[in-house]
Amino acid sequence: MRTLLLTVAISLLAAFTSSAPAQQTDEQLMLKHFHSISSEEIAGWMAEICSPEYNGRLAGTPEYLAAAEWMAAKFREWGIKPAGDNSSYFQWFDHPYTVVNEPGELKLQIPQKDGVTIVKDYKAPADFYPGMNSGSGEVTAEVVWVGYGTTAPELNYDDYKNVDVRGKIVLMNRDVPFKDVRDPDYAKWVKYCYHQYKTENAARHGAAGMLYIDGNSANPNISYIENMIVTGIGPEPLSDxxxxxxxxxxxxxxxxxxxxxxxxxxxxxxMTMKANTTRHPEGRTCNVAGMIEGTDPGLKDEVIIIGGHLDAVGNAGGLLVAGGLDNASGVIDIMAAAKALAASGIKMKRTVLFLLIGGEEVGLLGSKHYTKNPIFTREKTVTYINLDMVGNGTGLAVSASESCQGLMEHFKNANEKYIHRPMKVSASRGVFYGRPRSDGLVFLADGFRTMNLSTTDGVKPVYYHLPGDDATSVTPEIMEDVAKLIYLSFIDMANAETLNY
Ligand SMILES: [Zn+2]
Incomplete structure (x- = not known):
């Protein structure tokens, strides 16, 4: 009797599945895993990856590597295949780094008429931010204002021309005097925009210290120069x-x-500047790469890449920047989509590569390493989609380079059919001559088709490169929808017979 019932049940089930159209079954499967993406799980991962254990995930540090291991363990658990060096999840590269041991000091000497000197002592991070790649030591010297800190003989421009800064402290600004990044002439100025250039140029002129008017927040994207102290300054010391x-x-x-x-x-x-740092010339760091291989013999060589940087700006002697919005948000959006795609078992004809980038904050090193050592060739890459600070707001935005604007349809359709958020869809700006400031621009400059996903209408304050950028700086609900958007549009793109770029 029991056997008979079971047999009947099995045949009924068989009848149901065989009579139901295959597409319907696929859609049910797809929806089941779509609904498995949850803001609760996302919030839990945010808390994990922003915890003090990872110490702000500065590229090169053991704590960054621990975060990379944590991500790789998730890929392994979900059955996502390693795509890095030697069948591992990691793509390694050398990266010497600096640890800031304490916030240091910044003081102004104010001589009085009676010959007495008053010392004004500034506080970090309100008044100044320790240079994240500063040399270690102390300097007391006169401050020399050097504009943009630029020496460009071919442009007949030199901020150091009429001043002697040897042994002194230079005070300088970001960027260059030429401002229009859409003017082809900007290309001549771009090499002078880099923070690294500015530190090196100050050292070449013999400066002992550098005060950088750069937003008074953590900036590890400067050059390390052993004998030069670097500090970011805010409005108060500047006005003093x-x-x-x-x-x-x-x-x-x-x-x-x-x-x-x-x-x-x-x-x-x-002024007096004091920094306490330790240099680690032996540092190495890595991208984390996992993939779901395509199932179609003719299309599996084609790859859709989604990436975001895993590194953040570290901990300057107790000033911990956990990197919540920037960019645990982007990485965890990717992870949530990856888990659902892997768990669903839905066949995708094309390959999908999940790329968690190391060393973005220290000069876009991870994306530069990838584009020089691509896992899949540029020709076989459908598009690289970048996520950076994608987790604050109520709306969605998708943009694409001129070479792949047609791909935005897949995202638009997914949103219209299943997600229903306000969504901005736009062609990304055309020619851009400025300093690349995102991993996406590194891929674009190397000739990849690129896209960008972001969130709009922020509802939380943004603490860019400041200690407030922690796990609570995001809205998990919009992150859930970003992950769902990736999940749906990737199934769609990976299975399209032909892609309309
Ligand atoms: Zn970022």
Missing amino acids: IFAGLGKDNKALLDQVDKTLKPASFATGKV
């Missing part, structure tokens, strides 16, 4: 330096921008 001089930073920059003539000068103000 200019006090009584009859000049101000902004007005001077406006003048320099207008005339393309430097206006550097010695301020007469004396």
Whole structure:
């Protein structure tokens, strides 16, 4: 009797599955795993990866590697195949790094009429931010304003021309006096925009210290120079330096921008800078790469890559920047989609590569390493989709380079059919001559078709490269929908007979 019932049940089930159209079954399967993507799980992963255990995931540190291992273990658990070096999940490269042991000091000496000198002591991170790649030591010297810190003989421009900065502290701004990044002439200036160039140029001119007016937040993307102390400064020390001089930073920059003539000068103000750092020349770091191989013999060589940077800006002697929005959000959006895609067992004709990038914050090193050592050739890459700070807001946005605007349809359709968020769809800006500031731009510059996913209408304050950027800086609900959007549009793109770029 029992056997008979079971037999009947099995044949009924067989009748149901065989009579139901295959597509319906696929859609049911797809929806089941679509609904498995949850904001609760996402919030849990955010808390994990932003915990003090990973110490702000600075590229090169053991704590970054621990985060990379954690991600790789998830890939392994979900059956996502390793795509890195020697059948591992990791793509390694050398990366010397610096640890800031304590926030250090910044002081201004204010001489009084009676010969007494008052010392004003500034506080980190409100007034200054320790240089994340600073040399270690102490300097007390006069501050010399050097505009943009740029020496460009071929452009007849030199901020150091009429000043002697040997043994002194230079005070400088980001960027260059030429401002229009869409003007082809900008290309001549771009090499002078890099923070690394500015530190190196200051050292070449003999400066002992560098005060960088760079937003007063963590910036590990400067060059390490053993004998030079670097600190980011905020509005208060800046206005104290200019006090009584009859000049101000902004007005001077406006003048320099207008005339393309430097206006550097010695301020007469004396400051003390102190930094305590440890250099690790032996450092190595890695990208984490996992893939779901395509099932179609003719299409499996084609790959769709989704990537975001796993590294963050570290911990400057207790100033821990956990990198919540920037960029645990992007990485965890990718992980949530990866888990659902792998668990669903839905066949995808094309291959999907999940690329968690190391060393973005220290100069886009992970994406540069990938484009020089691609796992799949550029020709076989459908598109590289970048996620950076994708987890704050209520709306979605998708953009694509000129070479693949047709692919945005897959995202638009997925949103219209299943997600229903407001979504902006746009062609990414055309020619851009500026300093690349995202992994996506590194791929684009190397000739890859690229796309960008982001969230709009932020509902939480953004603490860019500041200690407030922790696990609570995101909205897990929008992250759930970003992961769902990736999940659905990837199934769609991976299985399309032909892709319309
Ligand atoms: Zn970022």
